[in-house]
Amino acid sequence: MAIAQAGPPKARVAPWNDPVIRGWFFQLVVIGSVALLAWYLVSNTIENLERQQISTGFGYLGQEAGFEIGDSLIPYSPADTYARAIFVGILNTLRVSVIGIVLATILGTLIGVGRLSPNWLLAKICEWYVEAFRNVPLLLWLFLIYKLISDLFPGPRQAISLLWDTIFLTNRGVYFPVPFAHDVHSWIGVGLLVGIAGAWLIHRWARARQAATGQPFPSIWVGAGVIVGVPVLVWLMGGAPTAFSVPALKGFNFQGGIVIQPEFTALLVGLVVYTSAFVAEIVRSGILALHKGQSEAAYSLGLSRAQAMRLVLLPQALRVIVPPMTSQYLNITKNSSLAIAIGYPDLVASINVTINQTGQAIENVLIIMAAYLSVSLTISLFMNWYNRQIALKER
Amino acid sequence: MVKRTMAAAAAALTLTGFAGAAQAGPDFDAIKSRGHVICGVTTGLAGFALADSQGKWKGLDVDLCRATAAAVFGDAEKVKYVPTTAQQRFTALQSKEVDLLVRTTTWTLQRDTALGFDFAAVNYYDGQGFMVPKKLGVKSAKELDGATVCVQPGTTTELNLADYFRANKMNFKPVVIEKVEELRQAFFSGRCDVYTTDASGLYATRAANAPKPDDYIILPEIISKEPLGPVVRHGDNQWGDIVRWSHYAMVEAEEYGITSKNVDEMLKSDNPVIKRILGVTPGMGKALGLDEKWAYNIVKQVGNYGESFERNLGMETPLKIERGQNALWTKGGQQYAMPIR
Numbered sequence: 001m002a003i004a005q006a007g008p009p010k011a012r013v014a015p016w017n018d019p020v021i022r023g024w025f026f027q028l029v030v031i032g033s034v035a036l037l038a039w040y041l042v043s044n045t046i047e048n049l050e051r052q053q054i055s056t057g058f059g060y061l062g063q064e065a066g067f068e069i070g071d072s073l074i075p076y077s078p079a080d081t082y083a084r085a086i087f088v089g090i091l092n093t094l095r096v097s098v099i100g101i102v103l104a105t106i107l108g109t110l111i112g113v114g115r116l117s118p119n120w121l122l123a124k125i126c127e128w129y130v131e132a133f134r135n136v137p138l139l140l141w142l143f144l145i146y147k148l149i150s151d152l153f154p155g156p157r158q159a160i161s162l163l164w165d166t167i168f169l170t171n172r173g174v175y176f177p178v179p180f181a182h183d184v185h186s187w188i189g190v191g192l193l194v195g196i197a198g199a200w201l202i203h204r205w206a207r208a209r210q211a212a213t214g215q216p217f218p219s220i221w222v223g224a225g226v227i228v229g230v231p232v233l234v235w236l237m238g239g240a241p242t243a244f245s246v247p248a249l250k251g252f253n254f255q256g257g258i259v260i261q262p263e264f265t266a267l268l269v270g271l272v273v274y275t276s277a278f279v280a281e282i283v284r285s286g287i288l289a290l291h292k293g294q295s296e297a298a299y300s301l302g303l304s305r306a307q308a309m310r311l312v313l314l315p316q317a318l319r320v321i322v323p324p325m326t327s328q329y330l331n332i333t334k335n336s337s338l339a340i341a342i343g344y345p346d347l348v349a350s351i352n353v354t355i356n357q358t359g360q361a362i363e364n365v366l367i368i369m370a371a372y373l374s375v376s377l378t379i380s381l382f383m384n385w386y387n388r389q390i391a392l393k394e395r
Numbered sequence: 396m397v398k399r400t401m402a403a404a405a406a407a408l409t410l411t412g413f414a415g416a417a418q419a420g421p422d423f424d425a426i427k428s429r430g431h432v433i434c435g436v437t438t439g440l441a442g443f444a445l446a447d448s449q450g451k452w453k454g455l456d457v458d459l460c461r462a463t464a465a466a467v468f469g470d471a472e473k474v475k476y477v478p479t480t481a482q483q484r485f486t487a488l489q490s491k492e493v494d495l496l497v498r499t500t501t502w503t504l505q506r507d508t509a510l511g512f513d514f515a516a517v518n519y520y521d522g523q524g525f526m527v528p529k530k531l532g533v534k535s536a537k538e539l540d541g542a543t544v545c546v547q548p549g550t551t552t553e554l555n556l557a558d559y560f561r562a563n564k565m566n567f568k569p570v571v572i573e574k575v576e577e578l579r580q581a582f583f584s585g586r587c588d589v590y591t592t593d594a595s596g597l598y599a600t601r602a603a604n605a606p607k608p609d610d611y612i613i614l615p616e617i618i619s620k621e622p623l624g625p626v627v628r629h630g631d632n633q634w635g636d637i638v639r640w641s642h643y644a645m646v647e648a649e650e651y652g653i654t655s656k657n658v659d660e661m662l663k664s665d666n667p668v669i670k671r672i673l674g675v676t677p678g679m680g681k682a683l684g685l686d687e688k689w690a691y692n693i694v695k696q697v698g699n700y701g702e703s704f705e706r707n708l709g710m711e712t713p714l715k716i717e718r719g720q721n722a723l724w725t726k727g728g729q730q731y732a733m734p735i736r
Contacts (some may be wrong), residue, residue: 015518042596047564051630053511054489054509054510054511055509061642062405067554068556068568068569070568070569077561078554078557078558078561102415124627143577147580150580150581150584151584176631219421250541251540252531252543252544252588252633253541253543253568262586263570340573340575341572341573343571343573343578344579352482352549352573353548353549353553353571355486355549356485356548357549357554358420358509359506359509359511383688
């Protein structure tokens with residue numbers, strides 16, 4: 001009996017006083033107004049474009065682009081389509097962002113740890129580095145670095161040559177020799193993947209064995225050996241081709257080899273030094289967030305300094321480091337659009353030229369937003385996944 | 396219900412739109428009530444539009460902006476200049492940030508149609524050329540295979556360049572920087588072998604920006620037609636007419652020998668053409684929806700086309716550009732004004 005009377009008596013209320021109905025009602029009103037606003041904006045834009053007789057739609061993507069791009073990872077010529085030109089831009093953005101993220105992480109971690117060093121000079125140098133680079137706008141660093149490269153290095157005809165005339169430094173970029181294309185190269189790539197998989201398996205086996213028997217195994221060194229060794233073995237089995245395409249001055253510029261252009265170098269260096277200053281502070285905050293007892297406890301268990309760092313301190317510091325790090329990675333990707341100032345052909349550059357040639361600003365802005373959103377969300381998803389992996393797991 | 400209200404509102408808007416168009420165009424009305432013309436110009440190109448040390452804009456393009464202001468307001472100073480880069484310019488015009496664009500813009504089919512613009516006239520006939528450092532020893536554009544070329548993005552220049560090298564089966568590496576100041580810097584520091592833009596721009600850049608102008612030569616090839624002119628939006632033909640005839644008034648004035656110096660004497664002229672131009676015989680101004688003194692004000696305050704050319708680009712200026720194609724049709728050039736009658 002008591003159970004049946006437990007709930008409060010159901011009072012009859014008017015529908016406008018019922019919190020459930022009221023909640024639904026306001027939700028619907030909000031959704032409705034947002035949808036109405038969106039509809040109004042879209043239809044208004046389309047109507048205005050029609051009235052001004054500005055063409056709309058994505059049909060232009062299939063047309064011939066007609067402009068040249070100075071730096072491309074895939075074959076591209078002015079006879080290709082706008083879609084391909086935009087794709088070239090996306091690849092260039094990804095290239096500078098990915099390399100920038102890796103380098104900024106490494107450099108930033110070194111600087112961040114260096115700032116905590118007991119060595120006074122090293123700590124001060126790292127501190128100055130952080131303050132100098134993060135307190136000046138990135139755009140100014142880009143201009144400065146680009147200007148330095150174009151003024152410090154000579155033209156192609158007076159190029160600085162290194163290593164018996166195989167590497168050349170000019171204000172048009174750095175020229176390196178590369179091996180001529182050979183069938184064995186794709187097999188070396190397969191070998192590299194096999195090596196990485198093998199190293200991972202060895203690492204797992206070593207951990208399992210250590211957990212079971214307490215016997216350590218130098219899995220890092222063996223793993224590195226496998227990663228390098230397998231591709232080298234494939235190369236030797238493929239007849240060890242050693243023909244190199246060496247850059248040589250021909251006409252106006254060096255031909256052959258590969259070139260890293262100054263626009264790319266300037267953008268990469270600018271992004272890395274600027275972002276690494278922030279990364280350094282994040283790493284420092286992560287390490288300082290740990291209680292001193294953690295390292296003392298680790299040492300008292302007989303772990304070496306390196307083991308204590310790798311097994312006890314870093315996993316805990318990462319929990320503090322990873323979330324703000326995600327923001328820095330996103331910043332690198334988005335800041336790479338400053339490329340436009342020094343002429344690196346990134347996504348923004350391709351899109352801007354396309355807007356100008358076709359006049360279809362809205363469609364192109366949608367593409368550029370979609371592209372940056374996809375890249376940023378991918379980085380976010382990955383970092384959130386990684387964050388969950390290293391988070392405290394309560395069982 | 397909502398739909399019906401919207402439809403009614405749209406209908407009302409359309410109606411007022413038509414009613415407005417019957418009196419004067421929406422752009423022209425906006426300009427008159429605002430009290431000045433907003434003119435999109437380059438961010439700085441000697442001879443065409445460049446702010447001097449006092450911040451006063453000068454150049455051939457600027458003179459056309461001033462001419463429209465003189466025609467509409469009787470005062471050539473009632474202009475606000477908006478510097479635009481090659482890439483911003485069309486969006487600025489489409490979004491009504493500027494009333495007209497006089498920005499060394501090439502008249503092409505695509506721009507005249509798909510972008511929703513009208514080209515009102517051609518105030519400078521140009522063509523694309525190449526500038527190289529003398530020490531390269533290049534004598535012709537045909538020798539440029541493999542060269543690195545500095546070029547501004549979003550221009551017809553960029554497309555002509557690619558077309559020219561493709562047509563001649565040559566390769567090139569572009570260095571593409573939007574801000575023209577940075578681009579020139581890249582060329583003069585040796586990042587590129589070649590700088591390409593319209594020939595007038597090459598002369599202007601060499602005269603005004605080169606560390607030593609004599610170290611650079613402009614190659615003889617002109618690889619394209621670049622008719623540069625003022626641009627307006629679709630949707631207000633009256634304003635387009637005013638821009639077009641402001642330019643023609645300057646050209647016509649030169650043809651009939653009316654200058655800023657003698658325009659007051661010319662008011663007494665017996666020549667019926669001059670009387671019509673200067674509004675002594677009324678009718679022209681009314682047809683345009685302007686004061687009858689519109690052309691008089693242009694010539695008096697801005698000068699005729701020849702005066703403007705000589706003042707900004709001619710042999711007395713550092714640019715030293717000859718009239719060439721831009722001479723009057725009576726002197727073997729292509730500047731030809733439609734008759735004012």
